[in-house]
Every structure is written in structure tokens, then in C-alpha cells.
Amino acid sequence: MPTRISAYFASLVTVFLVVTLTSQGQSQQQPPREESKSASAQAKAAPAKVGSAAQDGGPSACKDCHQAEYDSWEKSPHWRTTENGKGPLHQGCQACHGDAAAHLADPSDTSKLFLFSKASTEEVNKLCLSCHASDSEQAHAANSLHRDNGVSCVGCHSPHHATTKQHLLSKAQPELCYTCHLAQKPQFEMPFHHRVNEGLIECTDCHNPHGTAAPKQVRLADTQDQVCFKCHADKQGPFVYEHAPVKIDGCTSCHNTHGGPNPHMLKLSNVNLLCLQCHTTSSFSSAPGAPSFHNQATFFQACTLCHIAIHGSNFSPTFFK
Numbered sequence: 488m489p490t491r492i493s494a495y496f497a498s499l500v501t502v503f504l505v506v507t508l509t510s511q512g513q514s515q516q517q518p519p520r521e522e523s524k525s526a527s528a529q530a531k532a533a534p535a536k537v538g539s540a541a542q543d544g545g546p547s548a549c550k551d552c553h554q555a556e557y558d559s560w561e562k563s564p565h566w567r568t569t570e571n572g573k574g575p576l577h578q579g580c581q582a583c584h585g586d587a588a589a590h591l592a593d594p595s596d597t598s599k600l601f602l603f604s605k606a607s608t609e610e611v612n613k614l615c616l617s618c619h620a621s622d623s624e625q626a627h628a629a630n631s632l633h634r635d636n637g638v639s640c641v642g643c644h645s646p647h648h649a650t651t652k653q654h655l656l657s658k659a660q661p662e663l664c665y666t667c668h669l670a671q672k673p674q675f676e677m678p679f680h681h682r683v684n685e686g687l688i689e690c691t692d693c694h695n696p697h698g699t700a701a702p703k704q705v706r707l708a709d710t711q712d713q714v715c716f717k718c719h720a721d722k723q724g725p726f727v728y729e730h731a732p733v734k735i736d737g738c739t740s741c742h743n744t745h746g747g748p749n750p751h752m753l754k755l756s757n758v759n760l761l762c763l764q765c766h767t768t769s770s771f772s773s774a775p776g777a778p779s780f781h782n783q784a785t786f787f788q789a790c791t792l793c794h795i796a797i798h799g800s801n802f803s804p805t806f807f808k
């Protein structure tokens with residue numbers, strides 16, 4: 488799987504970078520929250536004087552009083568807003584915190600500032616999307632279940648207190664997701680599971696937390712097909728003889744996708760029970776019933792012993808090869 492391998496090397500490089508940066512000294516690290524509090528406390532005590540170089544409300548106007556936030560901003564990719572040529576209100580600190588003119592004139596006046604602690608989910612998302620709406624990941628932002636349930640961008644991203652080298656996340660995956668989706672954790676500890684907790688793949692390989700066109704925020708592959716084909720390309724076909732549930736109902740009609748107690752993460756422990764859900768004459772499925780010579784007291788239980796190409800075949804309409 489070339490994409491995983493390159494991702495693996497990319498993460499090795501990241502680890503190397505983290506180690507190098509850390510060993511270069513403490514100054515490279517994100518300031519802890521305590522510092523930012525005491526900086527604000529100092530700011531309170533400090534006289535309300537503003538440097539002349541900073542009349543336009545650029546970041547250096549804030550530095551003296553909000554050193555910790557300035558430092559974390561400067562190290563984050565958001566410094567690049569200073570190059571967007573859109574003017575001071577769309578750059579630096581003001582890009583997120585709004586027009587600071589009144590605050591600079593009187594630091595105790597925060598009424599015109601954009602305060603994240605007071606803003607609604609809708610307001611925060613609108614602000615961030617004013618720059619990020621065209622990112623490919625946001626193509627279905629209107630369908631975000633996170634947005635609909637009060638989880639704004641800063642529910643996962645932290646511009647000042649990020650703990651990941653990439654994407655400004657408040658925590659790394661999967662812990663980030665488990666802070667709210669604890670019920671999913673034991674699924675990835677089942678005997679047969681996708682190795683998410685082991686770091687081999689991530690929740691976001693299959694889900695787009697920003698919203699998708701598919702149910703359960705499941706991603707679609709680049710081909711607009713099931714996300715599973717991204718890594719399990721051999722199951723995609725097209726096959727001369729398709730097995731209807733694979734193509735139509737999808738992989739989840741037979742597999743638990745997070746993990747489960749059965750080999751191959753199958754939904755049922757006995758393969759025959761899985762198949763006979765559909766392949767009985769009494770079932771509502773359009774599937775033909777298994778032929779009468781399929782005696783379930785004998786080896787006909789092991790369906791995939793004979794119907795080997797269960798995901799589709801180019802040679803056999805009954806998936807024998």
C-alpha cells in the first residue's frame with residue numbers, strides 16, 4: 488500500500504523534526520496556558536501605552552501585553568495571513584480577534600473584539616471559513632454533524648495551544664476523537680480491528696470531520712466510491728460478475744468496519760448465517776436461495792470454501808474463482 492508507506496515515512500520525518508526542534512531548546516515549544524494567564528495579568532497592571540509602529544493593529548501592537556499568544560501565533564502557519572495583502576483587519580491577530588482599535592485605545596475595552604469564549608458555533612465557523620471555505624476538505628462543510636451539534640472549529644483546532652505539529656489540533660488522533668467518542672474506543676480493541684490505536688491508520692482516513700456527502704461523515708474515495716477502495720483496491724472491480732451487496736449495499740452489509748470479535752471483522756461468527764441472511768427463499772432480499780443440496784449439517788456451512796471470490800469474479804457467476 489504505497490500511500491500508507493509514504494505516510495509512514497512522512498511520520499518518521501515528523502518525529503525527526505519534533506525531536507530536533509525540541510532538542511534545540513525550550514524556546515521552540517508552545518507556551519503553557521499558565522504563562523498566557525500571567526501575561527494577561529501583567530497586561531492588566533501595565534499602563535495603556537501602544538508603540539507607534541503598531542498603530543494599524545498589527546501583531547506587534549499586541550506583543551507587549553500578550554506575549555504568549557504572540558509567540559504561539561508567530562510559530563503557527565497563521566503568520567502567513569500577514570502576506571495576504573488584504574489589509575490589517577484580515578491579517579495577524581485581527582484576522583481572528585476582530586477590529587482591535589478600541590481595545591488598543593483602552594485595553595479594558597474588549598467589547599469590539601471577537602471573543603471565542605462568548606462566540607456561538609455558527610459565529611466561530613463563519614469566521615474560520617471566511618478564509619478556509621475553499622479548502623478541499625471543507626467541500627461539504629454544510630453537512631457537518633459536528634457543526635450541527637455545537638462542535639465548532641475550535642472544538643478540535645487550537646490556534647494558540649495546538650499539541651500537534653500539523654493541522655493545529657488540540658490533541659493528536661485518535662485521542663482527540665475519543666474525548667467525545669469514547670464508545671468507539673473498545674471497538675478498536677476487539678480481536679479483529681483496523682489498527683487505529685496502533686497508529687497504522689487514522690479515523691480521518693475514513694471520516695471527514697468537516698462534513699461529507701455520505702451518512703456518518705464517512706468519506707468517499709476520490710472516485711466518489713466507497714472509502715474502503717482507497718486501501719482495498721482489489722475489491723473495487725469492475726467485475727464481470729459482481730456480487731450485488733458489495734457494490735450496492737456496501738462493505739458494511741457484511742463487515743464491522745471498526746472492529747469486532749469475528750475473523751475478517753465479519754458481522755456474524757458463522758459465515759453461513761451471514762450468507763443465509765439473504766440467500767434464503769423467505770428473505771426479502773432479491774438473492775436466490777441457496778440450492779437445496781446445500782446441506783447445512785455438512786461442509787456446505789463453509790460457503791466461502793467454494794464461493795471463494797465473494798467480492799466479485801471475472802470468471803464465475805457463482806464466484807467459484
Ligand code: HEC
Nearest residue numbers: 530531534535536544548549552580584587594595597600
Ligand atoms: C496595553 C496592553 C494591551 C495591548 C497593547 C493589547 N491588549 Fe488585549 N488585553 C489587554 C488587557 C489588560 C486585557 C484584559 C481586559 C479585561 O478582561 O478587562 C486584554 C484582553 C484581550 C482579549 C480577551 C481575552 C479574554 O480572556 O477574553 C483579547 C482577545 C485581546 N486582548 C486581544 C488583543 C489584540 C489582538 C491586541 C493587538 C491588536 C491586543 N489585545 C493588544 C491588554 C492589551
Ligand code: HEC
Nearest residue numbers: 546549553556557560565579580583603641645646647648
Ligand atoms: C486563527 C485565529 C487566531 C489568530 C490569528 C489569533 N488568535 Fe488569539 N485566540 C484564538 C482562539 C480560538 C482563542 C481561544 C483560546 C484557544 O482556543 O486557544 C484565542 C484566544 C486569545 C486570547 C485569550 C487568552 C486565551 O487563551 O483564551 C488572547 C489574549 C489572544 N487570543 C490574543 C491573540 C493575539 C495577540 C494574536 C496575534 C499575535 C492572536 N490572538 C491571534 C484564535 C486566534
Ligand code: HEC
Nearest residue numbers: 612615616619622623624633638639640642643654691696
Ligand atoms: C471534529 C474535529 C474537527 C472539527 C470540528 C474541525 N476540524 Fe479541521 N481538522 C480536523 C482534523 C483531525 C484534521 C486533520 C485532517 C486529516 O488528517 O485528514 C483537520 C484538518 C484541517 C485543516 C488542514 C487540512 C486542509 O483542509 O487543508 C484545516 C485548514 C482545518 N481542519 C480547518 C477547520 C475549520 C475551518 C473548521 C471549522 C469549520 C474545522 N477544521 C473543524 C478536525 C476537525
Ligand code: HEC
Nearest residue numbers: 564565567568577582583614615618640641644653654655
Ligand atoms: C484571515 C484568514 C484566516 C482566518 C480567519 C483563519 N485562518 Fe487558518 N490559516 C490561514 C492561512 C493563510 C493558513 C496557512 C495556510 C497554509 O499553510 O497553506 C492557515 C492555516 C490553518 C491551519 C493549518 C493547516 C495545515 O494544513 O496544517 C488550520 C488547522 C487552520 N488554519 C485553522 C483555522 C481555524 C480553526 C480558524 C478559526 C479560528 C482559522 N484557521 C482562521 C488563514 C486563516
Ligand code: HEC
Nearest residue numbers: 632633636638642643663664666667690691694696703704
Ligand atoms: C468536542 C467533541 C467532539 C470531538 C472532539 C469529535 N467529535 Fe465527532 N461528534 C461529536 C458530536 C456531538 C457528534 C454528533 C452526535 C453524535 O452523533 O454523536 C459527532 C458526530 C460524529 C460522527 C457521526 C456520527 C453519526 O452517528 O452519524 C462521526 C463519524 C464523528 N463524529 C467522528 C469524529 C472524528 C473522526 C473525530 C476526531 C477527528 C471527532 N468526531 C471528534 C463530537 C465530537
Ligand code: HEC
Nearest residue numbers: 661664665668671681683688689690692693703705739744
Ligand atoms: C476503516 C474505516 C474507518 C475508520 C478507520 C474509522 N471509522 Fe468510524 N465508521 C466507519 C464507517 C464505514 C461507519 C458507518 C458504519 C455503518 O454504517 O455501519 C463508521 C461509523 C462511525 C460512527 C457512527 C456510530 C456508528 O458506530 O455507526 C462514529 C461516531 C465513528 N465511526 C467514529 C470513528 C472514530 C472516532 C474513529 C477513530 C478512532 C473511526 N470512526 C475510525 C469507518 C471507519
Ligand code: HEC
Nearest residue numbers: 680681682688692693714715717718738742744750751752
Ligand atoms: C487507510 C487504509 C484503509 C481504509 C480506508 C480501509 N482499510 Fe480495511 N484494512 C486496512 C489495513 C492496513 C488492513 C490490514 C489489517 C491490519 O493488519 O491492521 C485492513 C484490514 C481490513 C479487513 C480485515 C482483513 C482480514 O484479513 O482480516 C477488512 C474486512 C477490512 N479492512 C475492511 C474495510 C472496510 C469495509 C473499509 C471501508 C469502510 C476499509 N477496510 C477501509 C486499511 C484500510
Ligand code: HEC
Nearest residue numbers: 715716719722732733737738740741742751758791797798
Ligand atoms: C456479501 C458479504 C461481503 C461483503 C458485502 C463484503 N465482504 Fe469482505 N469478506 C466477506 C467474507 C465472507 C470474507 C472472508 C473470506 C474468506 O473466508 O475467505 C471477507 C473478507 C474480506 C477481507 C479479507 C480477505 C481478503 O479477501 O482480502 C477484506 C480486506 C475485505 N473482505 C474487504 C471488503 C471490502 C473493502 C468490502 C466492500 C467493498 C467488502 N469486503 C464487502 C464478505 C463480504
Ligand code: HEC
Nearest residue numbers: 731732740761762765772773774775790794797804805806
Ligand atoms: C446483503 C445480502 C447478501 C448477503 C449477505 C450475501 N449475498 Fe450473495 N447475493 C445477494 C444478491 C442480491 C445477489 C444477486 C442476485 C442476482 O443477481 O439475481 C447475490 C448473488 C450471489 C451468488 C450468485 C448467484 C447467481 O445465481 O448468480 C452467489 C453464489 C452468492 N451470492 C453467494 C453468497 C455467499 C457465499 C454469501 C456469504 C459469504 C453471500 N452471498 C452473502 C445478496 C447477498
Ligand code: HEC
Nearest residue numbers: 759762763766775776777778786787788789790792793805
Ligand atoms: C462444497 C461447495 C459449496 C459450498 C461449501 C457452498 N456452495 Fe453454494 N453452490 C455450490 C455449487 C456446486 C452450486 C451450483 C452452481 C451452479 O449451478 O452452477 C452452488 C450454488 C449456489 C448459489 C446459486 C443458486 C442459484 O440459484 O443460482 C447460491 C446463492 C449459493 N450456492 C449459496 C451458498 C451459500 C449461502 C453457502 C453457505 C451456506 C454455500 N453456497 C456453500 C457449491 C457450494
